[in-house]
Amino acid sequence: MIQNWKRWGAIVLFFPFVLLSLELILRLSNPPALRYYRDVKLLHAYHPEYGVALEPNESRFVRHYADLWQGQFTTNSLGLRGLEEPVPGKPKLLCLGDSLVMGFGVSDEDTFCSRLGGFEENGMVYQSLNLGVDAYGSLGSFKRLKDMSTKIDNIQTVLFFISPNDFTMPEELRAQGILPDDENDALHENDPVWKQNFRIQFELTRISYLLQALKLAFEQTKVKVAQSKYLVSADTEQLTTSPLVYLRETFFLPVKQQKCEDSVTFVCPTPLQNLNVVCSDTPIDPSALEPLPETTTRAYDLMIQLSQEKGYRFVPVILPMQIEEVYCRQMGKFNALGTYALRAKLYLEKKGVKTLDILPYTDKMCGREFTYHGKTKKAGIQDYYIPGDGHLTQLGNLWAAESIRHALKEIK
Numbered sequence: 001m002i003q004n005w006k007r008w009g010a011i012v013l014f015f016p017f018v019l020l021s022l023e024l025i026l027r028l029s030n031p032p033a034l035r036y037y038r039d040v041k042l043l044h045a046y047h048p049e050y051g052v053a054l055e056p057n058e059s060r061f062v063r064h065y066a067d068l069w070q071g072q073f074t075t076n077s078l079g080l081r082g083l084e085e086p087v088p089g090k091p092k093l094l095c096l097g098d099s100l101v102m103g104f105g106v107s108d109e110d111t112f113c114s115r116l117g118g119f120e121e122n123g124m125v126y127q128s129l130n131l132g133v134d135a136y137g138s139l140g141s142f143k144r145l146k147d148m149s150t151k152i153d154n155i156q157t158v159l160f161f162i163s164p165n166d167f168t169m170p171e172e173l174r175a176q177g178i179l180p181d182d183e184n185d186a187l188h189e190n191d192p193v194w195k196q197n198f199r200i201q202f203e204l205t206r207i208s209y210l211l212q213a214l215k216l217a218f219e220q221t222k223v224k225v226a227q228s229k230y231l232v233s234a235d236t237e238q239l240t241t242s243p244l245v246y247l248r249e250t251f252f253l254p255v256k257q258q259k260c261e262d263s264v265t266f267v268c269p270t271p272l273q274n275l276n277v278v279c280s281d282t283p284i285d286p287s288a289l290e291p292l293p294e295t296t297t298r299a300y301d302l303m304i305q306l307s308q309e310k311g312y313r314f315v316p317v318i319l320p321m322q323i324e325e326v327y328c329r330q331m332g333k334f335n336a337l338g339t340y341a342l343r344a345k346l347y348l349e350k351k352g353v354k355t356l357d358i359l360p361y362t363d364k365m366c367g368r369e370f371t372y373h374g375k376t377k378k379a380g381i382q383d384y385y386i387p388g389d390g391h392l393t394q395l396g397n398l399w400a401a402e403s404i405r406h407a408l409k410e411i412k
Contacts, residue, residue: 019210026209034213036065041212043073044133046202050143051195054079054102054133068386069393071107078151081130082108084117086152093119093126094148096141097161098181100321101132105391112392115401121408126156137166137181138299139189146306155312159356159404160303161319164340167296175233177226186295268366269330270380277324279333286342297347304351315411316348317356319400321390326362326381356411361403370395 030038039062047053056079063070076085081102086092095101095113103111117128129152131144141160149155167182179187188194205212292300300316307314318341320326328335338359345355368379384396392400 023208023210026213033065034209034216036063037216038209038212039063039073041206043075044206045079046199046206049147050136050140051198052133052135052202053144054081064389066388068389069105069391071105071110074108078148080148081111081132082114084127084129086129087127089154090127091124091154091156092152093128094131094145094152094155094158095128095161096131096145096158098132098136098141098163098165099134100163100319100391101161102130102134103132103391103397104134105386105389106394106397110394110397112397112400112404115397116404119405119408124156132161135181137185138296139182139185142299142302142306145303149306149310155310157313157315157408158303158307159315159317161317162341162344162355164321164337166340167293167343168340172234175226175229177222180293182293182295182299186293189295266367266378269327270366270382272323272327272382275324275327277327277335279328279331279335281333283334284336284339284342286346289339289343289346292343292347296344300344300348300351304353314353315356315408316344316353317358317404318345319358319404320362323381323385323390325359326365326384329359329362330366330381354411356404356407358400358403358407361399361407364403365399368395368399 026034039060043055043058043060043062044052045055054075056075056077059072059074061070062073073081074083075081076083078086093116095116101111101113103113108114111130113128113130113132115128117126119126119128131148133140133144136144145158145160163181165181167180169178169180169183188198201215205215291297304314320329322335322337325335325338328338341357341359345357348355362381365379365381365384369376370379370383371377372383379395384393384399385391386393
């Protein structure tokens with residue numbers, strides 16, 4: 001009997017020992033494949049109102065797991081990106097939005113919001129503060145703005161950057177279970193059980209490296225399974241409807257021969273590598289588009305109302321985030337991915353709010369000279385966006401800051 005108790009006791013103690021050992025191994029080795037996710041996780045903190053915020057007084061050097069970018073990521077005492085604290089009494093310009101605004105892809109001083117610091121208008125010199133947090137939808141942005149409006153004085157202008165991820169999602173991604181941020185908010189906004197579970201898993205994965213690694217593996221497995229199902233479904237449909245096309249595209253892949261002149265001749269607009277972009281000759285009629293979701297319009301209304309109560313200028317900004325849209329613009333044509341901007345602009349204009357459209361400023365992208373790894377080269381569209389990531393490069397952030405400065409001076 002005593003031997004049985006000893007055996008069961010050893011088994012009970014064995015599993016915690018294994019888990020603790022794995023935790024220590026992960027922390028000591030900090031494997032490159034997981035380091036990026038761990039650093040990003042520790043930059044964030046749970047927030048009871050809008051789920052996730054940035055951890056105050058944090059400083060980490062973040063390197064992308066595929067080496068697409070690296071940079072210093074710092075937060076101030078309010079959990080805003082950058083070391084700079086709000087200066088009492090100084091006019092404030094706030095940048096509000098998701099990861100593009102927060103500035104994944106560059107160091108603190110290179111984000112376009114940081115570069116907007118010192119913007120002068122009507123005799124006022126603004127201090128620019130970055131309220132951006134990755135994965136925020138429209139409702140999360142409103143809650144973030146409402147919270148920070150009680151902690152920052154003399155707010156004069158709020159730039160709210162509208163993201164296509166807020167309320168649109170390509171069908172192939174939707175089929176994989178990936179929903180727009182506003183749709184996710186609508187599903188969980190009034191679900192206390194989900195919120196409690198989210199808080200538990202967020203805090204536990206922040207404490208434990210092992211639990212975070214397990215959660216990441218589980219989520220990536222779900223995505224891979226969904227992707228596989230979608231690809232099988234798409235291939236089956238094509239094989240059934242167009243068997244010859246399927247066989248040609250699957251088994252007869254043309255090899256592109258690079259010509260010598262391709263490496264020395266610069267063309268504007270520069271071709272997009274590995275992308276089959278479809279451009280339209282005619283613009284899309286905004287009135288024919290589906291209206292914005294209720295969660296999105298409610299968030300917009302709340303932000304407009306808050307700006308009226310606080311007495312600052314609320315400026316929604318449409319900053320091109322999709323390389324296909326920029327390419328078609330430079331071809332003098334239009335791309336269907338830009339419909340999100342048309343839908344948002346139509347609703348806001350009906351509310352009497354003018355949007356700041358930065359798309360026309362993409363005309364200045366192609367051919368701009370910049371230095372890369374010590375060499376001067378001319379920029380193509382893809383030099384402004386991190387490949388396969390979508391965030392702005394250092395050059396992209398510089399272009400965005402310059403364009404926003406010019407657009408702000410032109411807006412009436």
